[in-house]
Amino acid sequence: MGAHKRTSRYGRYAGGPDPLAPPVDLGEALDAIAEDVMAGYTPRHALQEFLRRGGRNRSGLDDLAGRVQQRRNELLSRHRLDGTLNEVRKLLDTAVLEERKQLARDAGMDDTDRAFREMQLQNLPPSTAAAVNELASYDWQSSSAREAYDRIKDLLGREILDQRFAGMKQALENAGDADRAAVAEMLRDLNELLDKHRRGEDTDGDFQEFMARHGDFFPENPQSVEELIDALAQRAAAAQRLLQSMSPEQREELMRLSAQAFGSPELMAQLDQLDSSLRALRPGEDWAGSERFDGQEGLGLGDGTGVLQDIAELDALSEQLSQSYSGSNLDDLDLDALARQLGQDAAVSARTLADIERAMQDGGYLRRGADGDLRLSPQAMRRLGKALLRDTAKQLSGRQGGRDTRVAGAAGEQTGSSREWEFGDAEPWDVTRTLANAIRRTAADGGDPARGLRLGPGDIEVTETEARTQAAVVLLADVSFSMAAEGRWVPMKRTALALHHLVSTRFRGDRLQLITFGRYAQTMDIGELTALPALREQGTNLHHGLLLAGRFFRRHPSMQPVLLVVTDGEPTAHLLPDGESWFSWPPDPETIRLTVAELDRLGRAGTQATFFRLGDDPGLERFVQRMARRIDGRVVAPDPGDLGAAVVGEYLRAHLREPYDDDWSSWR
Template sequence: MPAHHRSSRYGRYAGGPDPLAPPVDLSEALAAVSEDVMAGYSPEEAMREFLRRGGRGREGLDDLSRRVHQRRRDLLKQHRLGGTLDEAKQLLDKALRLEREQFLRDARMDPMDRSFREMQLDGLPRSTAAAVSELASYDWQSDSAREAYEQIKDLLGREILDQRFAGMKQALENATDADREAVAEMLRDLNELLEKHGRGEDTDEDFQDFMAKHGQHFPEDPQSVDELIDTLAQRSAAAQRMLNSMTPEQRQELMQLSAQAFGSPDLMAQLGQLDANLQALRPGEDWSGSERFQGGEGLGLGDGTGVLQDIAELDALADELSQHHEGANLDDLDLDALARQLGDDAAVSARTLAELERAMRESGYLQRDQDGDLRLSPRAVRRLGKSLLRDTAQRLSGRPGARDTRLAGAAGEPTGATREWQFGDAEPWDVTRTLTNAITRTVAEGGDAGRGLRIDVRDIEVAETEARTQAAVALLVDTSFSMAAEGRWVPMKRTSLALHHLVSTRFRGDRLQLIGFGRYARDLRIEELTSLPPRREQGTNLHHGLLLATRFFRKHPSAQPVLLVVTDGEPTAHLLPDGESWFSWPAEPATLRATVQELDRLGRLGAQTTFFRLGDDPGLERFLLRMAERVDGRVVAPDPADLGSAVLQEYLDARSKDADDADPWG
């Protein structure tokens, strides 16, 4: 067939992570982590929580842990021990049946001899092990019966070896005496190597010689004597746990039967020595544990040991997935073990979570502060603020899907900066940037810019403008514990982030000060406010917050002062002359008097004031209405979910009064 007619067949890539797969999307992870940080989690805890929950359409660590524990329960419910004893009993019953059938067929057999043999068989002990031992010197009349009896010894030998060397049961099926002697020689050489290693006298050449001679018995292909010991010790310990899991009667029966294995006491002696060597070299393995099997499917010694190894591997996976130990990260997950136990899909889910964790740490969205604690970086805060501003704008406009709130100033002078055109923009085009973008795109798409240009909407950039009037905005947010207790903590932070992003990116001439007030008030950077945890402290010190707002406005005397206050409770604290906070509930007249006096000072500065009342407290409603009347301000009572749009609307309304009545929303 000509080469160009050859067909190709394609399948799922199986060489590890798909090299053509797109990089992990951090947007969902960042949003989830940021939301939990604003609720009071540390960034480290928030990231762990996201990894536990997983994302949309993606398993998390909790899902994988549930599957691991379910797999463990299923193994215990499906199986029971004693399969080798059952099989040995079946072979013994078969041998006795064939022998008795031979008595009936052999007419020349001496009646006295037949009677004696029948009595001998009828008088065998009920114990399979004791019966097998008693028949060791029996002179079988039926060749088929003798063969079935010899199969018991062969079965026991293969099962006992399979406990220590996975796959040995199948490898030695129909084995010859030479095959068995080769195994016995391997055991002698192995014990000699392990004993030398225990004394520190072995060399790498000793290991290489052993593997060259007996490597076919070790499909795991260990590369050093320590790897060989690890592999053997894990399986030997699992074999011991299987014996521990048996009933005392099963253990006794098995030990008696084991003496018949291959009819070779030397084999059992070598295996006993192997177990002793391994336990001495790896005492940290679990040699004393046990499990309670409850199922109906009998397990042979080799298969049962394999199941105990699976259970140990599942326990290790459960510990890795819990991520509880210090310094834990998802790169520690054994993906091969996860694929073995739960399938390739589980390994893919775990790998994706590990990539997300690694990408979050390396992306710059999380960074260590001076104390070594993990925090949201300024980059993460900007990205979060942009997202929150977009959501708030949609609520404010009432037109989902409308253009982003990419606001520069309104009806003012160009700032010198440009940005991508968005639907609804009325700003003038930046012709130079637009043409440059068109040329760059045309060349990148394989076109010839010298033969003409076709401008695409993606090429257009518009000039940003500065608002004509500068504003100084003080956003006071209540940080008392009631805000967190009543579910208003996160909406307050989301509002602050959205306003901060709007001012810092679209009204750059304005100045914004975030002020939190609880028992005391303090100026807050946006990064501090974002990660501020709720504190169980009493006091709503609006007086102190207003003092800080007054100080801020006086630093910007040429700017229009805008005061925005978010609170869910009446003032219960005020600042004393010595700087201490005085708390009293119900509020004392002195607290109310100090708060009102400071508000009056702000009124004389010309501050445009809006109070945002959260909750339905009638006392708070009356108090804020009276406060607003004193300074010709307003009271707004939004739902917490609409707090952001309410605050942004008040800010924009306050600006528009001194910006030629321009509408910054377009």
């Protein structure tokens, strides 16, 4: 038996999403959403904004909506609705011209009869419809003229049917009497089916029987009577909007011409009955709308109805893309319609956005709170904190005068355990385990460890250590409105997230408290701080913040108290004995006295303090310098973008009780 040679042919994949497409990049979405949340958006709003903007090399909802509107405008500006009238006028002119030629050639015709006919043709009404109707009983002498006139009736019939049944104009071209009889029979059966459905007397068998007899007229291949009605009603409503989009003169002409369709008044009666049934069955369709066409390309009734259907589909897509209605989500998008109107690339972009929206919730990055609104989940906070800490580590390691930053208790005793190396780690390597990993990997890959090893990042393990000193750390963050107004709001939140992630993952023995202070101070968890919107509230109540910090330190008496204060203004508020906040600008001497007294109390308890001064206000600079001297603390003046590295660096310095050799002047 001879060898059978197999051949393969490949074409465009059309079975759904591209199986070779890269996976959805949730990292980009999460980063963008988190940035917006830190800037004051709710997570739901931040997700919506990302979906509207899109991502790298991916269209967003706004871009898709703009393309939808552009497509709609193109349809209106390209077309006008007099295509059928113009075709009828041309056929009428042809018929009249051919008849006149025949009258001039026919020498045997009675002169009186010829004169009467010429006068009749000469005095035809200017209205196309009126002229066509007047010639309905004319005895044509020219066969070519009679043929042109009969084509008018055929054209009108096909156009009117094409309004209700897409493709009918082409299907019935050159149709004979039997074809027209089949259409008439289909209309009678359809009206009977819809009438029974309106009365609730139809069965599935009635629908199946109808489709078995007339299914060729319905390329949409409806699977139920409801799907059949949907398709017919959408088309019929578009046909009605087409008529209402015409000028009154055009509309009147077509209504008068319709009597000549196929020369069959019964056809119009059947179509009128069909329209009446569809209106009753689908009253929610747009039966009353209209559009303004101002282009140069004439449209026939069928093509015009198709364009109106396209416009209706574009309007539905525009609403879906707006996501402005209650309960909206991207699963509502009609991807097939989007592909029809804008192309497959638009559908792919929309599907990807829907996948991102779904994955952000199903993947655990967003979750619903008790109030029903979306929030960043702890998983999202950990991922974001890890990314921010990585950025901070890069800043620390890349600064002039810096040294390696040891984290995860790097200055303490080894525990005897190890873990896989992660980017940013500076712990000592566990050489034995690292080499063992490299040997196993080399052997598994088919290599010979005896001939040499090449270490890979996945081979490296670092030793775990325990910290020598546990710390109770308070990050006091100024949340007065000037922080947001001067572009310091997001850097402050990024700093808190990075520090929180460092403490919760590498210094688990430490305790961190986040305290915000504006008109009042309050403790917050990291999720609350991340989602905190900017408040237009006057007041920098450092006094209240220090009171809360002291309370936290007293709950952890065995730990080293570390105070990190981030502020861009002098204290302008203090807490009264009754719990109310007293605000004054310029700062009230009593506010300064109470703030200094509370700081002194923390200093006597051995608190290590660092003040991070944001901005160049001379009054603030004098104040923080004096405060730092009173408590033997430090002042750092970073740019907002370097705030995270500054705070983390100071935390490490204070925690490890070592001089942190760094050129802070380069941060100013």
